[in-house]
Each structure stands twice: as structure tokens, then as C-alpha cells.
Amino acid sequence: TSNRKTHGHHKGFKTYPLIGLLLEFLRNRNRFLDWTTQVLGDCPTNTSAFHRPGNIRGVITANPANVEHVLKTNFESYPKGEQFIVRLQDFLGKGIFNSDGELWKLQRKTASYEFNTKSLRIFIMENVRVELYTRLIPMLTEAVQSHRILDLQDILERFSFDNICKLAFNFDPGCLGGTRKTGTEFMRAFENAATLSAGRFLYAVPFLWRVKKALNIGSEATLRKSISIVHEFADTIIRNRLESGADNNEDDLLSRFIGKDENSAEFLRDIVISFILAGRDSTSSALSWFFWLLCFNPKVEQNILKELKEIRSRNRKTIGDSYSVEELRDMNYLHAAISEAMRLYPPVPVDTKACLNDDVLPDGTFIRKGWFVTYHTYAMGRMPNIWGEDCYEFRPERWLDEKGIVKQESPFRYPVFHAGPRMCLGKDMAYIQMKSIAAAVMERFSVEVLEKEKSGGHLLSLTLRMKGGLPVKVRERILLD
Numbered sequence: 001t002s003n004r005k006t007h008g009h010h011k012g013f014k015t016y017p018l019i020g021l022l023l024e025f026l027r028n029r030n031r032f033l034d035w036t037t038q039v040l041g042d043c044p045t046n047t048s049a050f051h052r053p054g055n056i057r058g059v060i061t062a063n064p065a066n067v068e069h070v071l072k073t074n075f076e077s078y079p080k081g082e083q084f085i086v087r088l089q090d091f092l093g094k095g096i097f098n099s100d101g102e103l104w105k106l107q108r109k110t111a112s113y114e115f116n117t118k119s120l121r122i123f124i125m126e127n128v129r130v131e132l133y134t135r136l137i138p139m140l141t142e143a144v145q146s147h148r149i150l151d152l153q154d155i156l157e158r159f160s161f162d163n164i165c166k167l168a169f170n171f172d173p174g175c176l177g178g179t180r181k182t183g184t185e186f187m188r189a190f191e192n193a194a195t196l197s198a199g200r201f202l203y204a205v206p207f208l209w210r211v212k213k214a215l216n217i218g219s220e221a222t223l224r225k226s227i228s229i230v231h232e233f234a235d236t237i238i239r240n241r242l243e244s245g246a247d248n249n250e251d252d253l254l255s256r257f258i259g260k261d262e263n264s265a266e267f268l269r270d271i272v273i274s275f276i277l278a279g280r281d282s283t284s285s286a287l288s289w290f291f292w293l294l295c296f297n298p299k300v301e302q303n304i305l306k307e308l309k310e311i312r313s314r315n316r317k318t319i320g321d322s323y324s325v326e327e328l329r330d331m332n333y334l335h336a337a338i339s340e341a342m343r344l345y346p347p348v349p350v351d352t353k354a355c356l357n358d359d360v361l362p363d364g365t366f367i368r369k370g371w372f373v374t375y376h377t378y379a380m381g382r383m384p385n386i387w388g389e390d391c392y393e394f395r396p397e398r399w400l401d402e403k404g405i406v407k408q409e410s411p412f413r414y415p416v417f418h419a420g421p422r423m424c425l426g427k428d429m430a431y432i433q434m435k436s437i438a439a440a441v442m443e444r445f446s447v448e449v450l451e452k453e454k455s456g457g458h459l460l461s462l463t464l465r466m467k468g469g470l471p472v473k474v475r476e477r478i479l480l481d
């Protein structure tokens with residue numbers, strides 16, 4: 001770190017006359033997260049202005065007080081904003097993930113009510129159980145027997161895509177080990193639509209995508225095609241459901257939204273797609289990094305296995321039984337280890353809002369109306385003033401109190417699930433899913449990451465994914481209960 005401080009007197013992002021940050025932006029585009037983490041770490045309040053041509057100006061921050069101000073205290077002044085909404089509109093329409101103001105509030109109200117119902121939790125638990133026992137475990141068992149190398153990230157992405165489609169509109173695409181071709185096609189189209197929409201933020205010339213869209217060429221042509229596949233697919237399910245009229249009483253989110261308000265078929269599609277996007281590859285991202293980190297931390301792995309064993313023996317269970325919600329809740333160490341993995345590798349590493357009024361952030365940084373503000377969750381996990389000098393170490397213990405119970409962390413210091421009125425709705429569901437998968441896999445299999453020193457690079461789309469996937473070999477784990 002002393003080395004970094006000798007770079008010069010200038011703190012923050014360099015600005016060149018005329019071309020702004022363009023040179024540095026282009027040079028560092030592929031290592032955006034680590035570059036910006038280093039710059040913010042060198043700034044006195046971990047906050048810096050950012051400017052690149054096309055009149056893109058804003059503030060990037062890794063400061064908890066600023067995050068609280070933007071996400072909560074002054075929430076009304078920092079919506080998603082036009083820049084965000086315009087780029088994602090073709091794909092997401094007016095869904096919860098891509099709306100502000102009244103439109104957002106309405107969907108949020110229905111959704112937060114439904115996410116707190118017992119019936120939804122039971123539905124989620126059952127979906128996870130079925131996917132684990134009929135797909136994931138058989139697939140890993142087969143890989144043990146055939147010595148096959150697996151891409152664990154791909155498998156986890158398929159798992160969570162199946163899961164979120166069940167939750168959203170009770171459709172099982174069968175992406176993991178299924179034989180349904182249409183399901184996999186839907187997943188691919190969805191992935192392309194998400195990645196290419198996000199790609200609209202990365203143009204060196206910000207509005208080039210509009211030109212390509214108007215001409216329907218290149219990535220914009222692919223995007224249009226992917227979106228139409230996704231939309232047609234969702235429309236068919238929704239039309240059938242609407243036609244079934246009074247019979248429509250399923251446990252999924254679609255039914256819950258049909259039951260609540262008079263929503264048009266198109267709006268229902270927007271709602272469903274937003275939920276699929278929100279719940280799609282965040283848990284798989286978190287778990288991929290979690291399994292990767294475990295390979296460097298065998299002691300943590302042992303501690304998790306010990307905790308699982310205690311829970312099994314307390315509840316007279318053996319390996320092969322599934323865990324209840326209460327048992328999952330008792331897995332404090334596993335919870336801590338997953339939270340710790342997401343501290344270092346947050347599934348949503350940076351997140352941006354628009355600024356509606358001139359304002360001064362709590363640390364004194366001025367921000368002008370029309371600028372953006374980005375809070376940098378990835379950098380925040382690597383700030384010594386938040387987590388201490390050992391912030392680069394993977395240490396689940398930092399999450400536990402003396403009794404071994406998980407401590408609540410301030411969402412402004414750890415905005416992995418966002419914070420304030422727009423905080424993630426799926427947090428509990430995500431932990432249920434991640435803990436169920438981790439427990440079921442770890443007590444049956446040992447996972448060996450291949451080329452573990454080489455892996456660990458990341459790809460940036462809307463979520464943080466591992467470059468080149470996560471190639472692993474699984475072996476049967478013999479545990480003596």
C-alpha cells in the first residue's frame with residue numbers, strides 16, 4: 001500500500017483535458033473493479049468524481065455514510081433514472097427492476113407482502129428440494145462415477161434459473177439435467193438479452209448503441225432477437241394463465257400479481273421478467289465464489305462440516321435427509337461463510353443511481369443534478385477502514401458473536417443486498433437456496449477446483465461471474481456420523 005501512495009499527489013480519478021477519463025477508462029475496462037477499488041482506497045473519504053466524454057459525469061463512492069444518504073436518507077433524489085431505464089427498457093419494460101416512482105411502489109407493495117407469506121416460503125423450500133434431489137445430486141453422483149469434469153458455475157446457474165422460473169410463473173424449464181430443449185433455449189435467450197442490454201453501458205461512445213439499434217445491426221440485432229424469444233415465451237404462459245380464469249390459484253408470483261390488481265398482460269410480462277432477472281444468477285455467482293474460496297481455506301470447510309454434523313445429530317438426521325427452514329436457520333457458521341464470500345465477491349459489484357438535485361454528500365463531496373452516483377460494493381469489501389487490515393482475508397469468524405451466532409451487519413457498510421426502501425426482496429430466499437445447496441453438496445461430495453490458481457478472474461455483466469467458469473472434479477465424501 002505504501003507503494004500506491006507514492007504515485008503522486010493527485011487522488012481520485014485522473015482527468016485529461018477534452019478526453020476526460022477516456023484513456024484510462026479504455027485501458028482499464030477489463031479490470032474495472034480492481035482499478036476503481038485501488039483509486040477509491042487512495043482517496044481520503046473513499047469517494048471520487050468520475051468523468052468521461054459524452055457528458056458522463058458522476059461520483060463513485062465506497063463510503064458507508066454516503067451510501068446511507070443515497071439509498072435511504074435522500075432516497076427520493078436518487079432513483080434508477082433515465083439512463084438506466086432507457087437501456088433496459090426493451091428487455092424489462094416497466095417491471096420492478098426497471099421503474100421508479102409510483103410504478104415501482106405499486107409492484108414493491110404487492111411483492112413485499114407476498115415475499116413475507118408462509119405459503120411462498122413453503123413453495124420456495126419445496127422447489128429447492130425437488131431440484132436438489134431429482135437433479136443436482138444425481139448429476140454429481142453420475143460425475144463421480146464417470147470421473148467427468150464439471151463446470152460448477154454453469155450447473156449452479158442452471159439450478160437457479162430453474163428455481164426462479166418456478167417461483168415467477170410455475171414453469172420448470174428443466175435447464176439442469178432436464179431434456180427440455182425449449183427451456184434451455186429460453187435460458188440462453190434470457191442470458192443474451194441480459195448481457196447485451198448491460199453491454200449498452202460499456203460503449204466508449206455512449207449513444208452508439210442507439211445507432212446500431214436503429215440499423216438493427218451487430219449486437220443490437222442479436223439483442224432484438226433474444227428479447228423477442230423471451231417475450232413470446234413469457235406471453236404464452238401468461239395468456240394461458242389468464243384464460244384459465246378462476247382456476248388460477250397457483251403459488252407462484254404471477255398468480256399472486258394476477259390476483260391483486262387489474263394488470264394488463266404486457267405489464268404482467270414485465271413483472272415476471274424483472275423477477276427472473278433479479279433472482280437469476282446472483283445466488284449462482286455467490287456460490288461459485290464460495291466453492292472457489294473454500295479450496296484455499298480447508299479449515300473453513302471443516303468447520304462447516306462440523307456444524308452440519310452437530311445439526312444432524314441434534315435432530316436425529318442422517319445424510320440424505322433434507323433440512324427444514326429451522327435447521328437452515330441454525331447454520332450460523334455456513335451463513336457467515338457465505339456472507340463472507342459475498343463480501344469479497346458481491347454478486348452485484350457496483351450499482352448506479354441518478355441524481356435529481358444538486359446535493360452535498362455526507363463526506364462533503366458535491367454532486368450535481370444530472371450526474372450519476374455509483375456505490376461500489378466490491379471496493380467496500382476491500383476497505384481496511386470498514387473491515388480492518390485483514391480485509392483481504394476470507395474469515396467467516398468476523399461475522400459471528402462469542403456464542404457463534406451471526407451478527408447483523410449494517411446494510412450501508414455491506415450493501416450486497418442493496419439497502420433502504422429498494423433493498424433486495426429475495427434475500428431470505430437466496431440464503432435458503434444457497435445454504436440448502438452448500439449443505440447438500442458438501443456433506444456428500446468433496447469439490448476439487450481444477451487450475452485453482454488460474455481461475456478467479458471475473459466477467460462483468462449485471463452480475464459478477466467467473467471468467468472461464470469453475471471447472472471442478474467431485475468425489476464422494478465419506479462421512480461417519
Ligand code: HEM
Nearest residue numbers: 278279282283286347348351416417418422424425426430
Ligand atoms: C445472493 C443473492 C442476491 C443478491 C446478492 C441480490 C442483490 C440485490 C441487489 C444489489 C439489488 C438492488 C438492485 C438495484 O435495484 O439497483 C436487488 C434487488 C432485487 N432483488 Fe435481489 N439479490 C439476490 C437474490 C435475489 C433473489 C433470489 C430474488 C428473488 C426473486 C431477488 C429479488 C430482487 C428484487 C425483486 C429486487 C428489486 C427490488 C426493488 O427494486 O424494489 N434477489 N437484489
